Each structure stands twice: as C-alpha cells, then as structure tokens.
Amino acid sequence: MSIDPSGITPDTEEHLAAAGVAVNPRRRTLFREILRRPIGTVSLVVLALIVLAVVLAPLLTSSDPAAASLQDVLGPRAPGHPLGFDSAGRDVWARLLYGGRFTLAAAMLAVLVAASIGITAGLIAGYFHGAFDKVSSWLASLMMAMPVLILLLALRTVIGPSLWWTMVAFGVILSPSYFRLVYASVNAVRDELYLDAARVAGISDRRIIARHVLTVVRAPVIIQSVMIVGIAVAIQAGLDFLGLGNASIPTWGTMLNDGFINLYNAPRLVVWPTAAIVLLLVSLNLLATTMRDVLERTQQPSRRRKAPRPADAPNAGDETARTVVHADRSDPDEAPLLTVEHLSVGYEQPAGQPDKVVVQDVSLSVRRGEVLGLIGESGSGKTQTAWAIMRLLSEGGHILTGRIVFDGQDLADASERAMAGIRGRRIAYIPQEPMANLDPSFTVGSQLVRPIRHCLGISRADARDKALALLERVGIPDPARTFGAYPHELSGGMAQRVLIAGAVACKPDLLIADEPTTALDVTVQAEVLDLIRSLQDEYRMGVVLVTHNFGVVADLCDRVSVMREGRIVESGPVRSIFRAAEHPYTKSLLAAIVDEGQARAPYGTGPSPVSNRSGTEVDS
Secondary structure (H helix, E strand, O other), X not given: OEEOOOOOOHHHHHHHHHOOOEEOOOOOOHHHHHHOOHHHHHHHHHHHHHHHHHHOHHHHOOOOOOOOOHHHOOOOOEOOEOOOEOOOOOEHHHHHHHHHHHHHHHHHHHHHHHHHHHHXXXXXXXXXXXXXXXXXXXXXXXHHOOOHHHHHHHHHHHHOOOHHHHHHHXXXXXXXXXXXXXXXXXXXXXXXXXXXXXXXXXXXXXXXXXXXXXXXXXXXXXXHHHHHHHHHHHHHHHHHHOOOOOOOOOOHHHHHHHHHHOOOOOOHHHHHHHHHHHHHXXXXXXXXXXXXXXXXXXXXXXXXXXXXXXXXXXXXXOHHHOOEEOOOOOOOOOOOOEEEEEEEEEEOOOOOOOOEEEEEEEEEEEOOOOEEEEEOOOOOOHHHHHHHHOOOOOOOEEEEEEEEEEOOEEHHHOOHHHHHHHEOOOEEEEOOOOHHHOOOOOOHHHHHHHHHHHHHOOOHHHHHHHHHHHHHHOOOOOHHXXXXXXXXXXXXXXXXXXXXXXXXXXXXXXXXXXXXXXOOOHHHHHHHHHHHHHHHHHHOOEEEEEEOOHHHHHHHOOEEEEEEOOEEEEEXXXXXXXXXXXXXXXXXXXXXXXXXXXXXXXXXXXXXXEEOOOOOEEOO
C-alpha cells in the first residue's frame, strides 16, 4: 500500500513507515515545506509582491522619480499620483517604487560581497585548517569586535557618498558572520566517514567541498542570507536617513529623511517608506524563522566518526613484543603487490611532548590474488596501518619511518597528487560503518556515478549503466530502485553492498576492507564475505582484511598478521597460525574462541570447525 505524501508531517511519515505503509517517493523540498506553513506562505507572498512591484516599476508608474516641480511641492494626491508629492514636487509613488529598486539592489550587493568572502574563507579554513585558519579566525574576531556603524561612517569619509561602494564596504564588514557560520558547519562534518569515503574514491578536495560540504552549509547559509538582507536594508536606509547618502539616488532612506524634515507639514511622507521597510523586514524575519523551523524539523542528526583509540608503543624488552614469522610456502618468484617495511605512525602532541606512536615497526606484504588478514583487538593499530597505506591518516597523524611500496612505487613519499591518482582507481577501501559512509543528502546512484566518471572518464549515461550493473553484481535484487534511493532507505547489508560496488567499480589492484561485517547480523556477514571472496577471485585483487574475528580469517584469508599494541607479533599462513600458534597473544586469541564455543555447548551449538577458503577445516 502506498499513499501520496502531501499533507503528511515527518512524524506521521515515520509512523506510516513503521506500519509498513509506503509513501510515494515525491521528495519534500524546502520551498514546499515553507508553503505548507501559513506564516511562511504569507511572508513569501508579501516578499514576492514587494520584489515584483519594484521590478515592474516602469509599468506601474509613468512618472520620473527625479523630476521636480515647484508647483507640486507637498502636493496632495492627484490622477496618476496616488501618494501625492514630496518637498521637491517629486512623485512619491514613483520614488517609492524606484527607491525600492536601489534599496534592495544595495542590500543584495552587500550580501553577495559578504557571502563571497565569508563562505569561501570559512570553507577553506574549516576544511584545511592550518595557517589560513588561524589568520582568518583572528581577522574575523577583530572585525566582529568593531562597531559597524562607526566603522561605516569612517569609511564614508574615504569612499565618499557612493551608495554602491558603501554597501561593498558593509559587505566586507558582514563577512565574518558568514565565516563563523560556515567554519562551524564544516568543522562538524570534516571528519564524517562519507567524506573519508570520497577521498578514498580519489575525489579531489575541491570536488568534495563543492559536492558534499556545501550541501551541509547550504541551509544555514540561506537562512543567514535572508536575515542579512534585512540588516543591510536597515543599515542602508539608516545611513540615507542621516543624510549621508547620495541625494540624487531615490532610496527608502532618502524618502525617510525628506519625510522627517517635513514631519509637521506632511507627516504622510514618513508613512510610506516606513511601511515599506517594516513590511520587508518583518517578512524577511518571519521567512527566516520558518526556514529554521522546517530545517530543524526535517534534518537528521549527523553521524560522527569515533576517533581511534591510540595505543602506547610496547616495551621493547617485553617478551610478548617479539615477532613470530611462520614459513610461507607461496611462490617466491611472484613479486608482492604491496610491501610495507618497518612502518611507524605517530600523532603530534602538544608542544614539548614526543609524538604518540600508534603503529611501530610493522612489516607485511600482499600478492595479487591473495587475502591477508590483519587481526587484533580494538586499538591494536589495524585501522591506522590501513589508513597509512592509503595516506589518509587523521589530522596530526604522519608516517614516522618505513616504506609502503605499491607495485614498485613508494607511497610513503608520494605527493598528494600522485595519491589522488591511486586512491579509488588502484587501491579501494570498504569501511566498517556503511551507513555513515554514505552522504544522506544524495541518492545512492549519484554517489556511485560521480566516482565512476571521475576514475574512468566516461559519460554520465555510461556511468549510470555501469553503476546499475555493479549493483546487480553485488546481489542487490532491485538495482534501479536502490540506485534512486537515499541511504536512510537501505538496510545495513544493502548499504554495505553499495559500498562494495563502489569500491570495485574501477577494478582496483588492492582492496582494503576494514571490518566490513562488524555492523551486520550473522546471515548478512556470511553473504558479504562470500561476495568479497567472489569479487576477489574475479578481479584477482590483493586484499587486506582488517578484522578482530578469527572465524573471518579462517574463512577468507590466505595469510594472517596478528597485531598487538601497534606491532605485528605473529604472521604466516592461516593453517600454520591455527595449528601451531607460537606467540602468547595469538594463543590467547585462539583460546578465547574455544572458550566462547564451550560456553555455547549447553545450548546445542558447541564448538564447530571453521572452514578456510581452501576447504580445509581448522578446529577452532
């Protein structure tokens, strides 16, 4: 059963979805939501009438707003002159219409200048941080501490009574309000997993900012702009009312000035510009309030990525810090696709303190068509090692020592431009939290098509066909529907399949899967592992599987490296590790599996053998 979404509130829609009633997929827009609220509708109608009146001024009056007539000074209403004449004999109706043109144009100029400076600076500072962040934040704080009106009056002595240059200067003064807003919004999302996923896919920072980050700041910027238009109108009218404007340009402020001078002789001259300004400002404020209410009602909380828990480097003298290497009987003549040699990763600490080492002296290798399991408990450095391979460490993280040789190229010293050509194309990544790695603002199809076009350089239509084929290949039953769906409309397993489809879209040489089954139930875990195995065999990819589950290692991996406290303590073929583990930490992990199996025995599910990818049963 499905129903039309018109007239349905977000709460009602949630209840309908829980009851199994589908709402037709006609998307609610911000404009439509505003129109559904009486205050929003009235404010939009009033603003539209004001804008239409000033734009269509030549059609609404034939009088020249600057034409003076001594015989009509302070004259009453007359045919063709519905509001009478001012102190210079000029038509009040014509000046009200044309004055609105100049007043609104000046306000929009100030908003455009403020938005251009503030949004650009806020995006750069919030996304990249660094020296630009410090300098721009300091300048924004300095400008916000200055009294606006006094600063404008001082600037007028330099730039003169020019309406346009005054509003440009006012726009510069207003830019910190945009900067603070955008900076805070970007800071809130810059570590989101879907941005990390876009970086892994090889998308440039410029495209990520334009595509994903701007989407987040779009709504608050629109609300801020609506409010600042009102402020700019009030400031511009206030300056002209004080007699500091250009008297030859009709504005609502100059009309107020003229009306105040003749307040006792013709008080009606004050009424019309005051009514226009008040009507405009009230409508703008009501519209901004409605937009805020709509967005707060409909937006979903963001998903933040938890910062990895760094581990201290182990004591070199500890017996458990030794590394056990089992004999590897694989073909010695085949060159490894990826070789990591003595890799150490650290994070910057406050001044005077040494770096926090989270990965120390890690060495591993992966051949084409081989699956390497990287196993250890939480905080052992598995994910940090994976992110170091892709050169995507969190802020403050850097490679201290070691080499990362991928197909003959050392990635540890590669430029960011070189890495952008490798990520997504030759090295792909599957994250452990599928829902957090999909941008909730875009459909699944758009998030697949863009990286495919970027990596393969094909048309939008070809990218769409390839995306649909990939969705079908990863086992999604209705690819077309999933292609047009938003992330919140998918289950966890479906979202993980979407991410797998995106990861293998460019047929990478190396696939890094970071605990791809953690957030899934047991049945879906098995399906996802089968899918990864079949894709790995089909494309003959090298795979680094980050996991804490020895059952997954036995099922999928050829070789395994056991990590503890940032070090690899034991490595070798899966069979050797399971049958004759030598390191105490590895033995404790295997013993934990046995203990878990024995704990289940009374319920009839006792310890069962785990079959590895070669079909050999390994008694866990």
